[in-house]
Amino acid sequence: MKTLIVIGHPNIQDSRTQQFFKEAVQTFEDVTIFDVTADLEIEKAQQLMVDHQRIILQFPLYWYSCPACLKDWLDQILSLSGIEETLANKELGLVVSLGVKSSEFQAGGREKFTLSELMRPFEAIANKFNMSYLPIFSLSNLSYLTEIETKQALIKYQQYVSMEKSFSFEISEQWHLEQLLKIQKNHPKFEEKIQMLIEEIEENRDELSTLEHSLKEMKEE
Amino acid sequence: MKTLIVIGHPNIQDSRTQQFFKEAVQTFEDVTIFDVTADLEIEKAQQLMVDHQRIILQFPLYWYSCPACLKDWLDQILSLSGIEETLANKELGLVVSLGVKSSEFQAGGREKFTLSELMRPFEAIANKFNMSYLPIFSLSNLSYLTEIETKQALIKYQQYVSMEKSFSFEISEQWHLEQLLKIQKNHPKFEEKIQMLIEEIEENRDELSTLEHSLKEMKEE
Numbered sequence: 001m002k003t004l005i006v007i008g009h010p011n012i013q014d015s016r017t018q019q020f021f022k023e024a025v026q027t028f029e030d031v032t033i034f035d036v037t038a039d040l041e042i043e044k045a046q047q048l049m050v051d052h053q054r055i056i057l058q059f060p061l062y063w064y065s066c067p068a069c070l071k072d073w074l075d076q077i078l079s080l081s082g083i084e085e086t087l088a089n090k091e092l093g094l095v096v097s098l099g100v101k102s103s104e105f106q107a108g109g110r111e112k113f114t115l116s117e118l119m120r121p122f123e124a125i126a127n128k129f130n131m132s133y134l135p136i137f138s139l140s141n142l143s144y145l146t147e148i149e150t151k152q153a154l155i156k157y158q159q160y161v162s163m164e165k166s167f168s169f170e171i172s173e174q175w176h177l178e179q180l181l182k183i184q185k186n187h188p189k190f191e192e193k194i195q196m197l198i199e200e201i202e203e204n205r206d207e208l209s210t211l212e213h214s215l216k217e218m219k220e221e
Numbered sequence: 222m223k224t225l226i227v228i229g230h231p232n233i234q235d236s237r238t239q240q241f242f243k244e245a246v247q248t249f250e251d252v253t254i255f256d257v258t259a260d261l262e263i264e265k266a267q268q269l270m271v272d273h274q275r276i277i278l279q280f281p282l283y284w285y286s287c288p289a290c291l292k293d294w295l296d297q298i299l300s301l302s303g304i305e306e307t308l309a310n311k312e313l314g315l316v317v318s319l320g321v322k323s324s325e326f327q328a329g330g331r332e333k334f335t336l337s338e339l340m341r342p343f344e345a346i347a348n349k350f351n352m353s354y355l356p357i358f359s360l361s362n363l364s365y366l367t368e369i370e371t372k373q374a375l376i377k378y379q380q381y382v383s384m385e386k387s388f389s390f391e392i393s394e395q396w397h398l399e400q401l402l403k404i405q406k407n408h409p410k411f412e413e414k415i416q417m418l419i420e421e422i423e424e425n426r427d428e429l430s431t432l433e434h435s436l437k438e439m440k441e442e
Binding site: 062066075112118120121122123124 | 283284285286287288289290292293295296299332333334338339341342343344345346348349
């Protein structure tokens with residue numbers, strides 16, 4: 001599956017979060033990054049969309065919506081002829097970076113509304129173009145995160161960009177195996193270590209399926 | 222009460238709806254119209270906001286939100302220093318013109334979501350700045366409306382812009398009386414006719430209060 005990340009940020013270079021996202025996927029061959037402020041040929045963007053199955057709009061929350069530069073781009077591209085055919089049956093995802101803690105986005109919180117509610121206009125776009133709308137990926141200011149949380153965010157972001165939609169445990173496991181094989185291929189010095197990890201995952205899988213089998217039998221009795 | 226109408230439309234001159242709105246309030250002395258595409262001095266806009274109690278954002282729905290030109294203006298003005306003090310305790314209204322029938326904006330309708338849901342980002346802005354959020358005024362394409370509906374829309378728009386918030390029957394009646402007195406003053410040839418209308422409204426009011434009084438007595442018995 002190929003993914004197009006459309007970044008709408010007035011100043012990508014100065015954004016620590018955008019750099020974090022960029023580095024997270026720099027070895028991902030099926031991911032294309034598109035900067036709406038740098039590449040102004042709108043027809044070229046439409047052609048890119050044709051070639052990708054998952055389209056992700058990635059932006060910082062500006063006044064409870066995307067920055068004007070991305071809205072400008074959307075106003076243009078969504079009015080092109082043939083755009084319905086381009087977008088139909090594709091996936092639309094949102095990667096939203098927040099200036100405040102995500103727990104403020106709920107009834108009773110300081111921001112009062114959930115991100116799902118605030119992003120309704122994007123959900124309506126997905127609805128309009130018969131696209132499949134993905135759960136929103138949001139990330140609070142990186143300086144609020146611990147080192148572990150930052151690493152978890154990195155993997156979750158990589159999965160959001162490249163993993164199949166259903167997000168089941170099996171798919172997640174498969175995704176992790178593929179990442180390990182990729183690292184093994186590119187970094188021979190880790191070969192043994194990664195082989196051990198892969199074997200461990202496979203043993204865990206066997207154990208898990210034995211447990212599931214036993215549980216099923218117990219239920220049937 | 223003074224009202225500032227902030228229009229966010231990429232091409233006001235060619236919009237029949239925007240011309241309709243403009244003509245509706247051209248004799249209203251307490252109404253100021255501000256075009257975000259024509260007047261680019263952002264500090265001047267902030268000063269205008271200081272002088273007005275009701276601020277209305279008026280725009281055509283572009284992809285379930287405001288056009289990029291208005292988002293750009295909001296991104297700028299809402300980041301100015303002192304803007305919290307400028308906006309606190311004022312009213313925020315939205316006048317949204319629609320390309321499709323408003324009945325499509327509901328669960329099960331073609332657009333799936335209500336306008337209240339789609340406009341959550343504006344409600345969140347009102348929340349953020351301690352503003353009082355008014356019910357949305359929406360208008361479908363004028364060519365869908367009958368002559369009577371168009372006249373009704375005109376009056377409702379005038380009220381939205383200039384009438385006190387609570388929108389009760391008494392306030393509406395008072396508003397109509399004031400409009401008639403204004404016309405009477407500016408058009409002496411209608412003086413008698415308008416005097417008759419005013420008397421009729423006042424008689425109706427007397428009758429209504431008699432009825433209310435009787436009803437109260439009946440309830441007490």
